[in-house]
Amino acid sequence: MTRRPRRSWSDVAFNVWGVLVMLFLFAPILVIIVSSFNVGRLLVSWDHFGFDSFLALLAKPAIRDAVWISVQTGFIAALVATVLGTLAGIAMARNPGKWVWWFLGLLLLVSVTPEIVDAVALLPWMVFLGQDLGMSLFNDGIVRLVIGHSLFSVAVVSYLVRARLVGQEANLEEASADLYATPVRTFRKVTLPLAMPAVLAGFLLSFTLSLDNTVIAAFVSVSGSTPWPVYVLSALRSGLRPEIAAVSTIMLVLTLIALGLVAYVLRRAGDSAADIARTMGGG
Template sequence: MTQTATETMLRAQDPAGSSAKRTGPKRSWSDVAFTVWGVLVMLFLFLPIIVIVIYSFNTGRLLVAWDGFGFDAFLTILEKPAIQSAVRVSLITAFIAAIIATALGTLAGIAMARYPGKWVWWFLGLLLLVSVTPEIVDAVALLPWLVFLGQDLGLGMFNDGIVRLSVGSSLFATAVVSYIVRARLVGMDANLEEASSDLYAKPFTTFRRVTLALAMPAVLAGFLLAFTLSLDNTIVAAFVQVSGTTPWPVYVLSAVRSGLRPEIAAVSTIMLLLTLVALALVALVLKRAGDSATQIARTMTGG
């Protein structure tokens, strides 16, 4: 029997199966409904951001009054020292806060992963408390504390606006870095560290060349996330700032009273791009470390 005849007989015996293979499974109405609902939810969440990006190219005097398309708003940034100062303060404080949060959070995450015990759950509870406490509570608590340190105890550094903003922004970011580093190490066996100790390596050498090397992707990811989280700490910044060191979120908040201008949207667009680049770098660092998409999501969320 020839091959053509065999194929003809198979098609005659199973015409429905062949048709199903050609057309594929039919989607139910519930699948279509959930797909449409998902698209609508995504549009609802991201449409305001898209609108701000579009209006950053508005040449009008006010943000809400569209006049035409152009780059005037971005050029205005170069002509207003107040905007430049606010952006510079935000970037500097976010960078310092990220360093503080990374240093403290890395040590905390390694300790929780490598020295398990009942204390870990108590410590995780404290970190969770920091994470869920409303920012207004943190701000109200920080202000008198920083004033006490700077004026009553005479520690002049706490009278500096950059120091105040950096300390205030690092609180929540430290908890985030701790979650990420712990999530990275808790699933890794400690055999390499034990082998290093068996080979008579000093504890600091083992920590630097083995433990820290294993945790480095999470450390870098935590640093970048801490940086992005510190850029928009509006409530804490509004309370602890001092004259001359106004960060960008507080500047925008004060500009609402006189009417938002297109340059506000322009700077917001630039910061949005900066945040997206930072998140992309986080994913790239974790991917180069060999993590899957699920592992990357777990590490970034501290899961």
């Protein structure tokens, strides 16, 4: 019978340190989840266990409308970002040239620009388009939120789609052209299926990024179209209530489901664990 080798004190110390770091990172989330079952007036004051906080999503129109606006905006922004980002990624992968590096530089600029800078820039621009030029479309709160939320997401989808197609040869597309398929049919039957895992991953990531986009939403939202993050910020003035934690828990579950779908799609496409982690990190 072989004896298992004793672990060194450094291995034990690193394991303990890793557990402490994980607790430090996830303890606030666990507190919010537990607090969502609090039946009381304030979040910080525990009364007793119950599900009344979750029922507030149906009972209170303000909460219901804020959540619906966030979900609606996230879905539309994800669609816009997916369409634009997919076309940009395919163009960069299949038509390489000097322009690609300039375009990648612009996308990188969009990715690294602080959200507060984007928000400060978007607000007067929306006002100029909506009021000074009389384009009423830009006075709509949903339109403003979709434009603001899709800015960063377009860059993310472009990166993913380009990375997906760059590693694959264009032989299938050339063969389709040799068989007299039209460019549109080649795109629909060959190019798009090759890029589809990255397209789906980009859509889901764009949706999750939109749900927690607080800074831009606080600047560009108008009365009657308040998304959930802005509603939470305004609730700080009167004290956070347990229903805030309950709805936040629901949003967390939606985010985890979306990220799980991203991992599943990429795993089915043959990506390694490292590639999946890089994709889910927006890299």
